[in-house]
Amino acid sequence: MEKKKKLMVVGIWDVKLMFESVIIIFVIMGSLATTAVYYVTSDREQQGDTGSSSRRNNDDNVGFDYGSLDGCDLFSGKWVHDNESYPLYKEHECPYIPGEFSCGQYGRTDFKYQQWRWQPHGCNLPRFNAKDVLERLRGKRVIFVGDSVNRNQWLSMVCMLQSVIPLGLKKMHKAANVSLFTFKAFEYNVSIDFYWAPLLVESNADHPSKHKRNDRVINIQTIEKHAKNWINADILVFNSYLWWGTPTLKILYGSIADSKRYNIVSNHVGYKMVLEKWSNWLTTYRKHKRTLSYFMSMTATHRRGVDWGMQGNENCLNETEPVMKDDFWESGSDSKMMKILESSLDELKARGVNVQLVNITQLTQYRKDAHPSIHRLFYSRLKAKQLSNPNGYADCTHWCLPGVPDTWNELLLVSILQTLK
Structure with a gap:
């Protein structure tokens, strides 16, 4: 037993x-x-994606009533310093920021430029909530079409959204043989894309990196070369302004390869012609009931410090505070181009096609402090003469990330989500 x-x-x-x-x-x-x-990750995510940027923006604002903003002029307001809510993400947390927008990585040590909130005069913007935005965009494709400032905004949007997407469920890639870059959030089946077309129609500036040309040449008849890549978008976000800065340009009769037959027109005439071609395409091919379309207005280029009281050849270099003077307007912004765009959008609306203008022009006028200036990657080696004169090579056209483009996206998203509510 x-x-x-x-x-x-x-x-x-x-x-x-x-x-x-x-x-x-x-x-x-x-x-x-x-x-x-x-x-397991699709690209550089393991280098810096901690996900901690959701600390302030993902439990707020779910179910915000976007209808409460109806009738409010979101583009009339002022910048308010707010270091509690901003920045919406940290530079090192977003692995997709390229060298030309990575101001902290390239030596900028003041970070107040990241901490400003746009405050409309008549209402309050909803607090940004990445998960809520992704949920509302579920199953949709957003395409930013335009130049490097639109690329600046696209990457801002990617950085604003990517932090709440788990590793392995997001991917950035470039399409083969096309100037198309795609960020995919697999969990939500959302694509946030960028298509390089700085003059909207075919031009000699169509290569996404090899495009340093002073001589602007466009083929007014061939928007389809680009536009065939936009047709299946749910949301289109256009811009086109910076590349129209030359006084004249060539309008071709034939192809870009055969550029002997052309007319020379002013930049204003050329801009109007291209917007007419773009409008005709939009009227014919856009799926009106499904596709939402937006046009971002021109942004300020703070190249002349005399505009805000500086001496000599000073520009945005070393600027650390916004301009606080109401209705400030820097001399490099071409208001006539703005009027041509507004007129084109009015004509489109009369034809039954609504393209909403996201008017970021005035709010960028104040932000002389938010450009990369010399704190960025330069793709060609700077010479000793340039290095001795930093003002001469300071980038006062693009914008640091995090920074002002995040606000553009907050305003754009209000317009989009008001429609999708």
């Missing part, structure tokens, strides 16, 4: 050991699986 008892105890002990061993194996396998998921 004693022997039988011992055998029973041994048997129970063996079962217990086997059960504990199975549990340990499951724990080890679970840990390995978790580690594998953590390290």
Whole structure:
């Protein structure tokens, strides 16, 4: 009997050991699986994506009533310093910011430029909520079409949204043989794309990186070369302004390859011609009931410090505070171009096509402090003569990230989500 008892105890002990061993194996396998998921990533995400930027923006504002903003002029307001809510993300947390917008990485040590909130005069903007935005955009494709400032805004949008998407469920890639860049959020089936077309129609500036040309040449008849890549978008966000800065340009009769037959027109005439071609395409091909269309207005280029009281050839270099004077307007902004755009959008509306203007022009006028200036990657080696005169190569056209483009996207998203409510 004693022997039988011992055998029973041994048997129970063996079962217990086997059960504990199975549990340990499951724990080890679970840990390995978790580690594998953590390290699987489509690009550079493992270098800096901690997800901590959701700290202030993902529990607020769910279910915000966008109808409460009806009738409010979102584009008339002032900048208010707010270091509690801004920035919406940290530079090192977004692995997609390229060198030309990574001001902190390239030596900028003052970060107040990241901490300003746009405050409309008649209402309050909703607090940004990345998860809520992704949920509302679920299943949709957003395409930014335009120049490097629109690329600046696109990357801002990606940075604003990507922090709440788990590793392995997002990917950035460039399409082969097309000037199309795509950020995909697989969990929500959302695409946030950028298409390089700085003059909207075919031009000699169509290569996304090899495009330093003073001589502007456009083929007014061939918007389809670009536009065939936009047709299946749910939301289109256009811009086109900076590349129209030359006084004249060539309008071709033939192809870009055969550029001997052309007319020379002023930049204003050329801009109007291109917007007419763009409007005709939009009227014919856009899926009106499905596609929402927006046009971002021109942005300020703070190249002349005399505009805000500086001396000599000073520009945005070393500027750390916004201009606080109401209705400030810097001399580099061409108001005639703005009027041509507004007139084109009015004509489109009369034809039954609503393209909403997102008027970011005035709010950028104040932000002389928010450009990269010399704190960015320059793709060609700077010469000693340039280095001795930083004003001469300071970038006062683009914008640091995080920064002002995040506000453009907050305003754009209000317009989009008001429509999708």
